[in-house]
Amino acid sequence: MKAERALHEKNLNCCPVERLLSVVSGQWTAYLLWVLHENGPQRFGALQRLVPGISTKVLTERLRMLEAAGLLDREQAATIPPQVTYSLTERGLELRVLMNGLGEVARRWDAEGWRPPAR
Amino acid sequence: MKAERALHEKNLNCCPVERLLSVVSGQWTAYLLWVLHENGPQRFGALQRLVPGISTKVLTERLRMLEAAGLLDREQAATIPPQVTYSLTERGLELRVLMNGLGEVARRWDAEGWRPPAR
DNA sequence: CTGGATCCCTCAGGATACTG
DNA sequence: CAGTATCCTGAGGGATCCAG
Numbered sequence: 001m002k003a004e005r006a007l008h009e010k011n012l013n014c015c016p017v018e019r020l021l022s023v024v025s026g027q028w029t030a031y032l033l034w035v036l037h038e039n040g041p042q043r044f045g046a047l048q049r050l051v052p053g054i055s056t057k058v059l060t061e062r063l064r065m066l067e068a069a070g071l072l073d074r075e076q077a078a079t080i081p082p083q084v085t086y087s088l089t090e091r092g093l094e095l096r097v098l099m100n101g102l103g104e105v106a107r108r109w110d111a112e113g114w115r116p117p118a119r
Numbered sequence: 120m121k122a123e124r125a126l127h128e129k130n131l132n133c134c135p136v137e138r139l140l141s142v143v144s145g146q147w148t149a150y151l152l153w154v155l156h157e158n159g160p161q162r163f164g165a166l167q168r169l170v171p172g173i174s175t176k177v178l179t180e181r182l183r184m185l186e187a188a189g190l191l192d193r194e195q196a197a198t199i200p201p202q203v204t205y206s207l208t209e210r211g212l213e214l215r216v217l218m219n220g221l222g223e224v225a226r227r228w229d230a231e232g233w234r235p236p237a238r
Numbered sequence: 239c240t241g242g243a244t245c246c247c248t249c250a251g252g253a254t255a256c257t258g
Numbered sequence: 259c260a261g262t263a264t265c266c267t268g269a270g271g272g273a274t275c276c277a278g
Contacts, residue, residue: 015149017153020231021144081240098220108140179261
């Protein structure tokens, strides 16, 4: 319904952090950015191998979304077969730095025995 | 099915950042932590007013989850009517600091005209 | 090789009513 | 006041097949 959707939007509109998180919170997304940061620019198939378990559908969705968000570049070579390479943009890199901060705390908490509660 | 669940768990297990994000990525969660940080300890009803649009069900879920995660404390006074107060723990505070970092970048990107892509 | 198009199913989350 | 108990819907995401 529209009213509910509007509420959700209002929520996103009034909280910058949730807005930013909405980009990263989808499944595989954070890991995907991390993979691109660790291994440098990668092709579609390579990503699929580097992120085991992800389906082509979701991988495509994520890549399109992150591209639309300006977090990564898509470079297509008009060869046969086609070669498409994805790489982090400046903004994607900046986000990765933030997430490294999260990662440090996450690993420290891990070491302290912390676990996320079951959903 | 178990296999899919297992895959999800494996994904969470191998990526500390996603594991940490899994706590914060739920709707209202980031905003809720922010509210508690800005306004100090609050009671259930006050939170419901400070986070307009959230249902009692989801608010309860979030509070329980964050408590289980050790991010906030629940203090119950055995009065009639009951008074329950929620406050950030040390860990909750630490997480808030991280999220302030996200908030800075989020607001800067906003100022630069950035918007998250439509889901 | 890089996806697009479907089908299907689970589950997060909204609305509402009720209780100690 | 501070929740619990249901019911319900939509979106997220997996599996599979097809296409340029």
